[in-house]
Amino acid sequence: MAEPVKILTPFWHEPQSFSLDVYRKYGGYTALPKALKMQPQQIVDEVVKSNLRGRGGAGFPTGMKWNFVRKETSFPKYLVVNADEGEPGTFKDRAILENSPHMFVEGLIIGCFAIDCHLTYVYCRGEFRDGASARVQKAIDEAYASGFLGKNILGSGFDLEMHVVSGAGAYICGEETSLLESLEGKRGQVRFKPPLPALQGLWGKPTVINNVITFASVPIILDRGAEFYQHFGSGRSRGTLPMQLAGNIKHGGLVEIAFGMTMRELLYDFGGGSFTGRPIRAVQVGGPLGAYHPDSQFDTPLDYEAFAAIKGMLGHGGIVAFDDSVDMAAQARYAMEFCAIESCGKCTPCRIGSTRGVEVIDRLVAGEDAAKQEAILRDLCETLTYGSLCALGGLTPYPVISALNHFPQDFVKPARASSAVG
């Protein structure tokens, strides 16, 4: 049986896993003094060598992003943490913030030191205020009290201020440029890229935006070395990823694994199969914008490239399982509807295309000139893929087209009674 790897989660069985004492007992805050004695460039080089990639979903090499901002000559530089989690199928950031906030805070301090940033924001979703946000705020307060934050951290001469800020309920604010707009006190509307936030981000200044898990992975890299970290994983995906099992699954929850385990192992060895005991017919990987995969693809190893090769994406490692009672046409419709509801409204393909997409799927399922509707749907999806400003519109075709390709029979059956989700 496949084994979990506990790099980020070794002490989660402790009831007070979120406390400073427990974190220190398990070797916490040993990487920070080490890092503060290094040259910032050395830290970035170590992160590059570890092959750590952004855990928010896109999998962009973290060290490379840090290097962009390091090389910028405009000051001040900012570092913003994306903790605006709320993507169906995902709960890893919340789990880290609630269970080991200190690991995240330590990684964030090291990241700030590496790119010469003195003011950093943790953007949490609004609903987390009394839960995850409060936990991380407490960890920050403890870090201040222990001299890990504030002026002249551990005598290194490095100053850093860290603040938690709250969103107010907008899925799109998990998109980095929209998150920046929100952080500036505006509507969370996506910005045009370029310029990349690394060049012009928060208030027009060079900004690194990374996910919670990305920072939580940093202390171990500095403490045990890049070699140790990148020893885990497969192909170009190194290290570990907390996978999240949800939907129709017997043992839902979070399990940290090294890249390379197959989906089948994850679903059956850890997930225990479906909750209803029926066969798992489809899984959606990588959130509401991830593709649906049929049983024939369950032996795909969980790594970024392997999933890209089967026209899917591993993304942030959220997996939602469905048993054989699922109607995939309804799921495709749900994906389009999700995009229509959550669209920020800035670009046309996403704002209007998603609504047209729902209508086309409805006509397709109703059997009105089906061949023509399918052609229109595919054409529309291509427009969304290439014409949208951000990943919301750009990736919505993934679940739609994968459902259409892998489960075409669901689109010709008479529509089932409750085809609408939400």
Next chain:
Amino acid sequence: MIQLNPAAGPVASPFEPEQQKRFDEGLKKAIAKYPPERTRAALLAALHLAQDLLGWLPEAAMAYVGFRLDVPPARVREVATFYTMYRLKPVGAHHIEVCNSVSCWAMGSEKVLQRCSTSLGIRPGEITPDGKYSLGEVACLAACGYAPALLVNNFRFVEWVDEKKLDDLFAELDKAPGKKMASLPPPKDTGRAH
């Protein structure tokens, strides 16, 4: 930064003296997080504060927040209507929102919503006649591993919801006073359902 016309004069506060104190303290803390020339960034936090005190965001609250942060009224309205956590009309003293996203749906969120609806005698989007409860739906709460989930009064998560948990929750909330809604005029038509 565009300065507002000072001739427009101060905007009256919608708060009671005690609320005013809490608002002022909260706003000071929120502003302190940003560089001195970036106080407008505290707009989201200021709206959260006002809503926390008043239960929702009446017109007067939006105007006052704009005045305090030197943000034009149109910008305040833009923000208040964009984010779903801001209430543009009063809700019940206890506002229940059931997650309608896919993981919860796969674990029976429709039944949870139905049961809430039956227990309270209202449909999503409605308030009970006594103003005690309101019901709605909410997008994914990052509780997929603990589905189905619901949210009480914006910030409290209830997970692994089953019939017993719902009954216990309502029994508990029946006894709690909940949030008092300020009786002030609502914002002009914002084109949004809630």
